Amino acid sequence: MPRVLVVGGTGLAGRAVTAEAVARGPDVVVASRRVPDDDAPGYVTGAAYVTADLVSGAGLEEAVDGADVLIDASNGTGRRAAHVFATGAMNLVQTAARFGVQRSVLLSIAGIDDSRYPYYRAKLAQERVHLDSALDARIVRATQFHDFVTAIFERGRRFGALTAPSGTRFQPIAIADVARVLVDAAEGAGEANGIVxxxxxxxxxARSLAQQWREASGTRRPVVPVRLGGALGAAWRAGRNLAPEHALDGTGYAAWLTAGD
Structure with a gap:
Protein backbone atom coordinates (compact mmCIF):
# COMPACT_ATOMS: atom_id res chain seq x y z
CA MET A 1 0.00 0.00 0.00
CA PRO A 2 1.26 3.53 -0.73
CA ARG A 3 2.35 6.03 1.90
CA VAL A 4 -0.78 7.47 3.52
CA LEU A 5 -1.27 10.90 5.07
CA VAL A 6 -4.22 11.11 7.47
CA VAL A 7 -5.33 14.71 7.98
CA GLY A 8 -7.17 15.25 11.25
CA GLY A 9 -5.88 11.90 12.40
CA THR A 10 -6.19 12.66 16.12
CA GLY A 11 -9.97 13.16 16.04
CA LEU A 12 -12.51 10.42 16.66
CA ALA A 13 -12.80 9.35 13.03
CA GLY A 14 -9.19 10.14 12.24
CA ARG A 15 -7.89 7.84 14.97
CA ALA A 16 -9.93 4.94 13.58
CA VAL A 17 -8.67 5.64 10.06
CA THR A 18 -5.09 5.81 11.29
CA ALA A 19 -5.42 2.53 13.19
CA GLU A 20 -6.95 0.82 10.14
CA ALA A 21 -4.22 2.11 7.82
CA VAL A 22 -1.44 1.10 10.23
CA ALA A 23 -2.97 -2.38 10.58
CA ARG A 24 -2.66 -2.86 6.82
CA GLY A 25 1.04 -2.15 6.99
CA PRO A 26 1.66 1.05 5.06
CA ASP A 27 3.77 4.03 5.99
CA VAL A 28 1.26 6.25 7.80
CA VAL A 29 1.72 9.92 8.67
CA VAL A 30 -0.82 11.86 10.74
CA ALA A 31 -1.16 15.63 10.38
CA SER A 32 -2.92 17.63 13.07
CA ARG A 33 -2.67 21.00 14.75
CA ARG A 34 -1.32 19.32 17.88
CA VAL A 35 0.76 16.18 18.15
CA PRO A 36 -0.55 13.93 20.95
CA ASP A 37 1.65 12.43 23.61
CA ASP A 38 2.41 8.77 23.02
CA ASP A 39 0.21 7.80 25.98
CA ALA A 40 -2.75 9.96 24.91
CA PRO A 41 -6.00 8.42 23.56
CA GLY A 42 -5.44 10.15 20.21
CA TYR A 43 -2.09 8.45 19.64
CA VAL A 44 -1.86 5.35 17.42
CA THR A 45 1.30 3.30 17.71
CA GLY A 46 2.97 2.78 14.35
CA ALA A 47 2.04 6.15 12.86
CA ALA A 48 4.32 9.17 12.52
CA TYR A 49 2.93 12.54 13.65
CA VAL A 50 3.54 16.00 12.23
CA THR A 51 2.08 19.40 13.06
CA ALA A 52 0.10 21.18 10.34
CA ASP A 53 -2.62 23.82 10.18
CA LEU A 54 -5.02 23.62 7.25
CA VAL A 55 -6.26 27.20 7.46
CA SER A 56 -2.89 28.96 7.80
CA GLY A 57 -1.06 26.37 5.70
CA ALA A 58 1.72 26.10 8.27
CA GLY A 59 3.41 22.69 8.12
CA LEU A 60 1.41 21.44 5.13
CA GLU A 61 4.38 21.10 2.79
CA GLU A 62 6.24 18.98 5.31
CA ALA A 63 3.11 16.88 5.90
CA VAL A 64 2.36 16.05 2.26
CA ASP A 65 5.97 15.60 1.17
CA GLY A 66 6.44 11.95 0.19
CA ALA A 67 2.78 10.96 0.57
CA ASP A 68 1.04 9.06 -2.22
CA VAL A 69 -2.50 9.41 -0.95
CA LEU A 70 -4.23 11.51 1.70
CA ILE A 71 -7.34 10.80 3.75
CA ASP A 72 -9.05 13.96 4.94
CA ALA A 73 -10.86 13.39 8.24
CA SER A 74 -10.53 17.00 9.35
CA ASN A 75 -13.27 18.66 11.32
CA GLY A 76 -14.21 22.14 12.44
CA THR A 77 -16.78 23.56 14.82
CA GLY A 78 -18.65 26.82 14.97
CA ARG A 79 -17.49 29.59 12.69
CA ARG A 80 -14.15 27.84 12.18
CA ALA A 81 -15.86 25.02 10.30
CA ALA A 82 -16.30 27.06 7.13
CA HIS A 83 -12.60 27.98 7.12
CA VAL A 84 -11.43 24.42 7.75
CA PHE A 85 -13.74 22.90 5.15
CA ALA A 86 -13.26 25.48 2.38
CA THR A 87 -10.04 27.42 2.85
CA GLY A 88 -8.35 24.51 4.61
CA ALA A 89 -9.34 22.01 1.93
CA MET A 90 -8.08 24.33 -0.80
CA ASN A 91 -4.72 24.75 0.93
CA LEU A 92 -4.49 20.99 1.43
CA VAL A 93 -5.27 19.78 -2.09
CA GLN A 94 -3.25 22.47 -3.83
CA THR A 95 -0.21 21.74 -1.69
CA ALA A 96 -0.71 18.00 -2.14
CA ALA A 97 -0.89 18.35 -5.92
CA ARG A 98 2.34 20.36 -6.00
CA PHE A 99 4.10 17.62 -4.05
CA GLY A 100 2.89 14.79 -6.25
CA VAL A 101 0.14 13.27 -4.09
CA GLN A 102 -1.99 11.17 -6.43
CA ARG A 103 -5.27 10.61 -4.58
CA SER A 104 -7.44 12.20 -1.91
CA VAL A 105 -10.21 10.55 0.10
CA LEU A 106 -12.62 12.75 2.03
CA LEU A 107 -14.91 11.74 4.87
CA SER A 108 -18.28 13.46 4.48
CA ILE A 109 -21.90 13.07 5.62
CA ALA A 110 -24.86 11.30 4.04
CA GLY A 111 -27.78 13.42 2.85
CA ILE A 112 -26.22 16.87 2.86
CA ASP A 113 -27.28 17.93 -0.64
CA ASP A 114 -29.50 21.02 -0.83
CA SER A 115 -29.30 21.55 2.91
CA ARG A 116 -29.62 24.95 4.59
CA TYR A 117 -27.79 23.73 7.69
CA PRO A 118 -24.51 25.75 7.76
CA TYR A 119 -22.31 22.81 8.76
CA TYR A 120 -23.64 20.72 5.88
CA ARG A 121 -23.19 23.59 3.44
CA ALA A 122 -19.58 23.85 4.59
CA LYS A 123 -19.08 20.12 4.04
CA LEU A 124 -20.49 20.42 0.51
CA ALA A 125 -17.98 23.18 -0.20
CA GLN A 126 -15.21 20.92 1.09
CA GLU A 127 -16.38 18.11 -1.18
CA ARG A 128 -16.36 20.41 -4.19
CA VAL A 129 -12.80 21.53 -3.47
CA HIS A 130 -11.61 17.92 -3.48
CA LEU A 131 -13.58 16.97 -6.59
CA ASP A 132 -12.39 20.03 -8.51
CA SER A 133 -8.75 19.46 -7.58
CA ALA A 134 -6.01 17.89 -9.68
CA LEU A 135 -6.10 14.82 -7.43
CA ASP A 136 -7.99 11.56 -7.97
CA ALA A 137 -10.65 12.45 -5.39
CA ARG A 138 -13.05 10.04 -3.72
CA ILE A 139 -15.79 11.15 -1.32
CA VAL A 140 -17.18 8.76 1.30
CA ARG A 141 -20.44 9.98 2.84
CA ALA A 142 -21.46 8.18 6.02
CA THR A 143 -24.55 8.24 8.19
CA GLN A 144 -24.25 9.27 11.85
CA PHE A 145 -21.67 7.46 13.98
CA HIS A 146 -22.81 5.38 16.96
CA ASP A 147 -20.83 7.77 19.16
CA PHE A 148 -22.58 10.81 17.69
CA VAL A 149 -26.05 9.39 18.24
CA THR A 150 -25.17 8.48 21.82
CA ALA A 151 -23.89 12.01 22.43
CA ILE A 152 -27.31 13.35 21.39
CA PHE A 153 -28.98 11.21 24.03
CA GLU A 154 -26.47 12.33 26.64
CA ARG A 155 -27.26 16.01 26.09
CA GLY A 156 -30.14 15.54 28.50
CA ARG A 157 -27.87 14.42 31.34
CA ARG A 158 -27.96 17.78 33.11
CA PHE A 159 -31.77 17.55 33.13
CA GLY A 160 -31.73 13.99 34.44
CA ALA A 161 -32.99 12.56 31.13
CA LEU A 162 -32.01 11.02 27.81
CA THR A 163 -33.03 13.31 24.97
CA ALA A 164 -34.26 11.71 21.74
CA PRO A 165 -35.13 13.90 18.71
CA SER A 166 -38.84 13.39 18.03
CA GLY A 167 -39.98 12.18 14.63
CA THR A 168 -36.42 11.19 13.80
CA ARG A 169 -34.79 7.98 12.69
CA PHE A 170 -31.11 7.19 12.52
CA GLN A 171 -29.02 4.62 10.71
CA PRO A 172 -25.99 4.65 12.99
CA ILE A 173 -22.71 3.23 11.78
CA ALA A 174 -19.57 2.12 13.60
CA ILE A 175 -16.55 4.35 13.08
CA ALA A 176 -14.40 1.28 12.50
CA ASP A 177 -16.64 0.28 9.58
CA VAL A 178 -16.33 3.78 8.09
CA ALA A 179 -12.56 3.67 8.53
CA ARG A 180 -12.33 0.44 6.54
CA VAL A 181 -14.22 1.99 3.62
CA LEU A 182 -12.02 5.09 3.70
CA VAL A 183 -8.81 3.07 3.65
CA ASP A 184 -10.24 0.85 0.89
CA ALA A 185 -10.81 4.03 -1.13
CA ALA A 186 -7.25 5.13 -0.39
CA GLU A 187 -6.10 1.84 -1.89
CA GLY A 188 -8.09 2.57 -5.06
CA ALA A 189 -11.51 1.05 -4.41
CA GLY A 190 -14.47 2.90 -5.89
CA GLU A 191 -14.85 5.30 -8.76
CA ALA A 192 -12.37 8.11 -9.33
CA ASN A 193 -13.88 11.55 -8.67
CA GLY A 194 -17.00 9.86 -7.33
CA ILE A 195 -19.15 9.91 -4.22
CA VAL A 196 -19.94 6.76 -2.24
CA ALA A 206 -34.25 7.79 17.88
CA ARG A 207 -36.43 6.70 20.77
CA SER A 208 -35.66 3.02 20.21
CA LEU A 209 -31.94 3.72 20.07
CA ALA A 210 -32.14 5.84 23.23
CA GLN A 211 -33.92 3.01 25.04
CA GLN A 212 -31.17 0.61 23.96
CA TRP A 213 -28.58 3.01 25.36
CA ARG A 214 -30.60 3.34 28.57
CA GLU A 215 -30.67 -0.43 29.09
CA ALA A 216 -27.01 -0.92 28.20
CA SER A 217 -25.80 1.88 30.47
CA GLY A 218 -28.01 0.88 33.38
CA THR A 219 -29.28 4.40 33.89
CA ARG A 220 -32.78 5.09 35.20
CA ARG A 221 -33.07 8.39 33.39
CA PRO A 222 -36.24 8.58 31.28
CA VAL A 223 -36.19 8.97 27.50
CA VAL A 224 -37.64 12.40 26.71
CA PRO A 225 -38.64 13.31 23.13
CA VAL A 226 -37.35 16.72 22.05
CA ARG A 227 -38.23 18.47 18.81
CA LEU A 228 -35.04 19.58 17.11
CA GLY A 229 -35.57 22.87 15.32
CA GLY A 230 -33.87 24.53 12.38
CA ALA A 231 -32.59 23.14 9.12
CA LEU A 232 -30.92 20.15 10.76
CA GLY A 233 -34.06 19.04 12.57
CA ALA A 234 -36.12 19.40 9.40
CA ALA A 235 -33.61 17.34 7.40
CA TRP A 236 -33.54 14.56 9.96
CA ARG A 237 -37.33 14.38 10.26
CA ALA A 238 -37.52 14.14 6.46
CA GLY A 239 -35.15 11.16 6.59
CA ARG A 240 -32.40 12.81 4.58
CA ASN A 241 -29.84 11.45 7.02
CA LEU A 242 -30.72 7.86 6.04
CA ALA A 243 -29.29 5.63 3.31
CA PRO A 244 -31.01 2.24 3.66
CA GLU A 245 -30.07 1.28 0.12
CA HIS A 246 -26.40 1.65 1.07
CA ALA A 247 -26.45 -0.25 4.37
CA LEU A 248 -23.23 -2.00 5.34
CA ASP A 249 -23.26 -5.41 6.98
CA GLY A 250 -21.27 -4.04 9.89
CA THR A 251 -21.61 -3.51 13.62
CA GLY A 252 -25.11 -2.43 14.63
CA TYR A 253 -25.87 -0.12 17.53
CA ALA A 254 -26.92 -2.87 19.94
CA ALA A 255 -23.77 -4.88 19.20
CA TRP A 256 -21.64 -1.75 19.59
CA LEU A 257 -23.19 -1.08 22.99
CA THR A 258 -22.54 -4.64 24.10
CA ALA A 259 -18.94 -4.52 22.92
CA GLY A 260 -18.39 -1.14 24.54
CA ASP A 261 -16.57 -0.08 21.35
Missing part, protein backbone atom coordinates in the same frame (compact mmCIF):
# COMPACT_ATOMS: atom_id res chain seq x y z
CA UNK A 197 -22.60 6.72 0.48
CA UNK A 198 -22.57 4.19 3.31
CA UNK A 199 -24.88 3.60 6.26
CA UNK A 200 -25.23 1.38 9.28
CA UNK A 201 -26.98 -1.99 9.07
CA UNK A 202 -30.34 -0.83 10.48
CA UNK A 203 -32.67 2.18 10.46
CA UNK A 204 -34.25 2.72 13.88
CA UNK A 205 -36.18 5.46 15.63
Missing amino acids: TIGGPRVES
Whole structure:
Protein backbone atom coordinates (compact mmCIF):
# COMPACT_ATOMS: atom_id res chain seq x y z
CA MET A 1 0.00 0.00 0.00
CA PRO A 2 1.26 3.53 -0.73
CA ARG A 3 2.35 6.03 1.90
CA VAL A 4 -0.78 7.47 3.52
CA LEU A 5 -1.27 10.90 5.07
CA VAL A 6 -4.22 11.11 7.47
CA VAL A 7 -5.33 14.71 7.98
CA GLY A 8 -7.17 15.25 11.25
CA GLY A 9 -5.88 11.90 12.40
CA THR A 10 -6.19 12.66 16.12
CA GLY A 11 -9.97 13.16 16.04
CA LEU A 12 -12.51 10.42 16.66
CA ALA A 13 -12.80 9.35 13.03
CA GLY A 14 -9.19 10.14 12.24
CA ARG A 15 -7.89 7.84 14.97
CA ALA A 16 -9.93 4.94 13.58
CA VAL A 17 -8.67 5.64 10.06
CA THR A 18 -5.09 5.81 11.29
CA ALA A 19 -5.42 2.53 13.19
CA GLU A 20 -6.95 0.82 10.14
CA ALA A 21 -4.22 2.11 7.82
CA VAL A 22 -1.44 1.10 10.23
CA ALA A 23 -2.97 -2.38 10.58
CA ARG A 24 -2.66 -2.86 6.82
CA GLY A 25 1.04 -2.15 6.99
CA PRO A 26 1.66 1.05 5.06
CA ASP A 27 3.77 4.03 5.99
CA VAL A 28 1.26 6.25 7.80
CA VAL A 29 1.72 9.92 8.67
CA VAL A 30 -0.82 11.86 10.74
CA ALA A 31 -1.16 15.63 10.38
CA SER A 32 -2.92 17.63 13.07
CA ARG A 33 -2.67 21.00 14.75
CA ARG A 34 -1.32 19.32 17.88
CA VAL A 35 0.76 16.18 18.15
CA PRO A 36 -0.55 13.93 20.95
CA ASP A 37 1.65 12.43 23.61
CA ASP A 38 2.41 8.77 23.02
CA ASP A 39 0.21 7.80 25.98
CA ALA A 40 -2.75 9.96 24.91
CA PRO A 41 -6.00 8.42 23.56
CA GLY A 42 -5.44 10.15 20.21
CA TYR A 43 -2.09 8.45 19.64
CA VAL A 44 -1.86 5.35 17.42
CA THR A 45 1.30 3.30 17.71
CA GLY A 46 2.97 2.78 14.35
CA ALA A 47 2.04 6.15 12.86
CA ALA A 48 4.32 9.17 12.52
CA TYR A 49 2.93 12.54 13.65
CA VAL A 50 3.54 16.00 12.23
CA THR A 51 2.08 19.40 13.06
CA ALA A 52 0.10 21.18 10.34
CA ASP A 53 -2.62 23.82 10.18
CA LEU A 54 -5.02 23.62 7.25
CA VAL A 55 -6.26 27.20 7.46
CA SER A 56 -2.89 28.96 7.80
CA GLY A 57 -1.06 26.37 5.70
CA ALA A 58 1.72 26.10 8.27
CA GLY A 59 3.41 22.69 8.12
CA LEU A 60 1.41 21.44 5.13
CA GLU A 61 4.38 21.10 2.79
CA GLU A 62 6.24 18.98 5.31
CA ALA A 63 3.11 16.88 5.90
CA VAL A 64 2.36 16.05 2.26
CA ASP A 65 5.97 15.60 1.17
CA GLY A 66 6.44 11.95 0.19
CA ALA A 67 2.78 10.96 0.57
CA ASP A 68 1.04 9.06 -2.22
CA VAL A 69 -2.50 9.41 -0.95
CA LEU A 70 -4.23 11.51 1.70
CA ILE A 71 -7.34 10.80 3.75
CA ASP A 72 -9.05 13.96 4.94
CA ALA A 73 -10.86 13.39 8.24
CA SER A 74 -10.53 17.00 9.35
CA ASN A 75 -13.27 18.66 11.32
CA GLY A 76 -14.21 22.14 12.44
CA THR A 77 -16.78 23.56 14.82
CA GLY A 78 -18.65 26.82 14.97
CA ARG A 79 -17.49 29.59 12.69
CA ARG A 80 -14.15 27.84 12.18
CA ALA A 81 -15.86 25.02 10.30
CA ALA A 82 -16.30 27.06 7.13
CA HIS A 83 -12.60 27.98 7.12
CA VAL A 84 -11.43 24.42 7.75
CA PHE A 85 -13.74 22.90 5.15
CA ALA A 86 -13.26 25.48 2.38
CA THR A 87 -10.04 27.42 2.85
CA GLY A 88 -8.35 24.51 4.61
CA ALA A 89 -9.34 22.01 1.93
CA MET A 90 -8.08 24.33 -0.80
CA ASN A 91 -4.72 24.75 0.93
CA LEU A 92 -4.49 20.99 1.43
CA VAL A 93 -5.27 19.78 -2.09
CA GLN A 94 -3.25 22.47 -3.83
CA THR A 95 -0.21 21.74 -1.69
CA ALA A 96 -0.71 18.00 -2.14
CA ALA A 97 -0.89 18.35 -5.92
CA ARG A 98 2.34 20.36 -6.00
CA PHE A 99 4.10 17.62 -4.05
CA GLY A 100 2.89 14.79 -6.25
CA VAL A 101 0.14 13.27 -4.09
CA GLN A 102 -1.99 11.17 -6.43
CA ARG A 103 -5.27 10.61 -4.58
CA SER A 104 -7.44 12.20 -1.91
CA VAL A 105 -10.21 10.55 0.10
CA LEU A 106 -12.62 12.75 2.03
CA LEU A 107 -14.91 11.74 4.87
CA SER A 108 -18.28 13.46 4.48
CA ILE A 109 -21.90 13.07 5.62
CA ALA A 110 -24.86 11.30 4.04
CA GLY A 111 -27.78 13.42 2.85
CA ILE A 112 -26.22 16.87 2.86
CA ASP A 113 -27.28 17.93 -0.64
CA ASP A 114 -29.50 21.02 -0.83
CA SER A 115 -29.30 21.55 2.91
CA ARG A 116 -29.62 24.95 4.59
CA TYR A 117 -27.79 23.73 7.69
CA PRO A 118 -24.51 25.75 7.76
CA TYR A 119 -22.31 22.81 8.76
CA TYR A 120 -23.64 20.72 5.88
CA ARG A 121 -23.19 23.59 3.44
CA ALA A 122 -19.58 23.85 4.59
CA LYS A 123 -19.08 20.12 4.04
CA LEU A 124 -20.49 20.42 0.51
CA ALA A 125 -17.98 23.18 -0.20
CA GLN A 126 -15.21 20.92 1.09
CA GLU A 127 -16.38 18.11 -1.18
CA ARG A 128 -16.36 20.41 -4.19
CA VAL A 129 -12.80 21.53 -3.47
CA HIS A 130 -11.61 17.92 -3.48
CA LEU A 131 -13.58 16.97 -6.59
CA ASP A 132 -12.39 20.03 -8.51
CA SER A 133 -8.75 19.46 -7.58
CA ALA A 134 -6.01 17.89 -9.68
CA LEU A 135 -6.10 14.82 -7.43
CA ASP A 136 -7.99 11.56 -7.97
CA ALA A 137 -10.65 12.45 -5.39
CA ARG A 138 -13.05 10.04 -3.72
CA ILE A 139 -15.79 11.15 -1.32
CA VAL A 140 -17.18 8.76 1.30
CA ARG A 141 -20.44 9.98 2.84
CA ALA A 142 -21.46 8.18 6.02
CA THR A 143 -24.55 8.24 8.19
CA GLN A 144 -24.25 9.27 11.85
CA PHE A 145 -21.67 7.46 13.98
CA HIS A 146 -22.81 5.38 16.96
CA ASP A 147 -20.83 7.77 19.16
CA PHE A 148 -22.58 10.81 17.69
CA VAL A 149 -26.05 9.39 18.24
CA THR A 150 -25.17 8.48 21.82
CA ALA A 151 -23.89 12.01 22.43
CA ILE A 152 -27.31 13.35 21.39
CA PHE A 153 -28.98 11.21 24.03
CA GLU A 154 -26.47 12.33 26.64
CA ARG A 155 -27.26 16.01 26.09
CA GLY A 156 -30.14 15.54 28.50
CA ARG A 157 -27.87 14.42 31.34
CA ARG A 158 -27.96 17.78 33.11
CA PHE A 159 -31.77 17.55 33.13
CA GLY A 160 -31.73 13.99 34.44
CA ALA A 161 -32.99 12.56 31.13
CA LEU A 162 -32.01 11.02 27.81
CA THR A 163 -33.03 13.31 24.97
CA ALA A 164 -34.26 11.71 21.74
CA PRO A 165 -35.13 13.90 18.71
CA SER A 166 -38.84 13.39 18.03
CA GLY A 167 -39.98 12.18 14.63
CA THR A 168 -36.42 11.19 13.80
CA ARG A 169 -34.79 7.98 12.69
CA PHE A 170 -31.11 7.19 12.52
CA GLN A 171 -29.02 4.62 10.71
CA PRO A 172 -25.99 4.65 12.99
CA ILE A 173 -22.71 3.23 11.78
CA ALA A 174 -19.57 2.12 13.60
CA ILE A 175 -16.55 4.35 13.08
CA ALA A 176 -14.40 1.28 12.50
CA ASP A 177 -16.64 0.28 9.58
CA VAL A 178 -16.33 3.78 8.09
CA ALA A 179 -12.56 3.67 8.53
CA ARG A 180 -12.33 0.44 6.54
CA VAL A 181 -14.22 1.99 3.62
CA LEU A 182 -12.02 5.09 3.70
CA VAL A 183 -8.81 3.07 3.65
CA ASP A 184 -10.24 0.85 0.89
CA ALA A 185 -10.81 4.03 -1.13
CA ALA A 186 -7.25 5.13 -0.39
CA GLU A 187 -6.10 1.84 -1.89
CA GLY A 188 -8.09 2.57 -5.06
CA ALA A 189 -11.51 1.05 -4.41
CA GLY A 190 -14.47 2.90 -5.89
CA GLU A 191 -14.85 5.30 -8.76
CA ALA A 192 -12.37 8.11 -9.33
CA ASN A 193 -13.88 11.55 -8.67
CA GLY A 194 -17.00 9.86 -7.33
CA ILE A 195 -19.15 9.91 -4.22
CA VAL A 196 -19.94 6.76 -2.24
CA THR A 197 -22.60 6.72 0.48
CA ILE A 198 -22.57 4.19 3.31
CA GLY A 199 -24.88 3.60 6.26
CA GLY A 200 -25.23 1.38 9.28
CA PRO A 201 -26.98 -1.99 9.07
CA ARG A 202 -30.34 -0.83 10.48
CA VAL A 203 -32.67 2.18 10.46
CA GLU A 204 -34.25 2.72 13.88
CA SER A 205 -36.18 5.46 15.63
CA ALA A 206 -34.25 7.79 17.88
CA ARG A 207 -36.43 6.70 20.77
CA SER A 208 -35.66 3.02 20.21
CA LEU A 209 -31.94 3.72 20.07
CA ALA A 210 -32.14 5.84 23.23
CA GLN A 211 -33.92 3.01 25.04
CA GLN A 212 -31.17 0.61 23.96
CA TRP A 213 -28.58 3.01 25.36
CA ARG A 214 -30.60 3.34 28.57
CA GLU A 215 -30.67 -0.43 29.09
CA ALA A 216 -27.01 -0.92 28.20
CA SER A 217 -25.80 1.88 30.47
CA GLY A 218 -28.01 0.88 33.38
CA THR A 219 -29.28 4.40 33.89
CA ARG A 220 -32.78 5.09 35.20
CA ARG A 221 -33.07 8.39 33.39
CA PRO A 222 -36.24 8.58 31.28
CA VAL A 223 -36.19 8.97 27.50
CA VAL A 224 -37.64 12.40 26.71
CA PRO A 225 -38.64 13.31 23.13
CA VAL A 226 -37.35 16.72 22.05
CA ARG A 227 -38.23 18.47 18.81
CA LEU A 228 -35.04 19.58 17.11
CA GLY A 229 -35.57 22.87 15.32
CA GLY A 230 -33.87 24.53 12.38
CA ALA A 231 -32.59 23.14 9.12
CA LEU A 232 -30.92 20.15 10.76
CA GLY A 233 -34.06 19.04 12.57
CA ALA A 234 -36.12 19.40 9.40
CA ALA A 235 -33.61 17.34 7.40
CA TRP A 236 -33.54 14.56 9.96
CA ARG A 237 -37.33 14.38 10.26
CA ALA A 238 -37.52 14.14 6.46
CA GLY A 239 -35.15 11.16 6.59
CA ARG A 240 -32.40 12.81 4.58
CA ASN A 241 -29.84 11.45 7.02
CA LEU A 242 -30.72 7.86 6.04
CA ALA A 243 -29.29 5.63 3.31
CA PRO A 244 -31.01 2.24 3.66
CA GLU A 245 -30.07 1.28 0.12
CA HIS A 246 -26.40 1.65 1.07
CA ALA A 247 -26.45 -0.25 4.37
CA LEU A 248 -23.23 -2.00 5.34
CA ASP A 249 -23.26 -5.41 6.98
CA GLY A 250 -21.27 -4.04 9.89
CA THR A 251 -21.61 -3.51 13.62
CA GLY A 252 -25.11 -2.43 14.63
CA TYR A 253 -25.87 -0.12 17.53
CA ALA A 254 -26.92 -2.87 19.94
CA ALA A 255 -23.77 -4.88 19.20
CA TRP A 256 -21.64 -1.75 19.59
CA LEU A 257 -23.19 -1.08 22.99
CA THR A 258 -22.54 -4.64 24.10
CA ALA A 259 -18.94 -4.52 22.92
CA GLY A 260 -18.39 -1.14 24.54
CA ASP A 261 -16.57 -0.08 21.35
